[in-house]
């Protein structure tokens with residue numbers, strides 16, 4: 332259901348194969364722990380974020396669950412992603428790990444359940460079977476993978492009995508992922524861009540500063556807008572304080588024009 336952030340325009344929603352949708356901007360929570368995590372998620376929900384990205388490996392699902400419960404945002408408005416770590420790729424372990432994540436989050440189902448990283452020591456068919464079964468049991472509304480190359484994604488798509496809705500990969504304005512994106516789109520797989528701000532590494536590049544001045548936006552806002560303006564691409568910047576949280580969600584009230592998009596390609600490696 333579309334909702335309006337306090338400021339910054341309407342959130343773009345990405346349609347997933349099973350008919351539900353993923354907000355194009357979410358909160359990344361890697362490295363947020365304890366009260367810092369609780370406060371960041373609470374603040375984010377206040378600001379209009381409805382998409383929260385976590386993983387069993389982040390050790391913060393319980394704090395996120397506490398924040399979700401505390402704020403009382405209707406469940407249907409939330410989009411929660413979690414991921415199962417590589418030590419749980421055997422079918423029985425995978426199911427147990429995903430159910431433990433649900434318990435910590437206080438949810439009966441997550442919106443998106445991902446295989447966090449490929450693990451060549453366990454057949455992908457076994458892990459995918461467990462993942463698809465969780466979807467069939469209604470414990471994951473959509474399923475996907477993370478850190479899968481186009482070749483591995485192709486293998487996952489061919490093995491899965493439930494559509495792969497998303498591949499979460501590192502992607503930012505400094506990277507050219509045209510071939511990967513074209514393949515993902517051809518299969519109806521959305522892309523969730525992690526480390527979308529490059530952990531701040533490129534935010535003072537002159538081309539980015541020039542474009543941000545033109546729009547009266549910050550370099551981080553332009554870098555995030557560049558991602559969410561692409562069809563089927565979501566971004567999950569991590570931010571811990573109100574200033575960054577607010578800045579990162581206020582990107583739905585402007586659009587980068589083709590000339591600026593061209594100028595920004597100079598940032599690509």
Ligand code: NAP
Nearest residue numbers: 359360361477525526527528529530551568569570571575
């Ligand atoms: P990132 O989001 O690119 O960068 C986070 C850094 O940027 C933090 O230091 C943050 O500072 C700063 N920042 C946030 N907003 C800013 C703004 N508007 N202006 C300037 N600086 C800003 O990097 P990331 O944490 O690696 O990636 C984001 C999320 O992706 C993770 O939290 C995680 O959820 C996910 N991820 C997934 C995988 C995977 O394997 N699937 C791997 C890595 C990450 P403050 O904290 O001080 O606000």
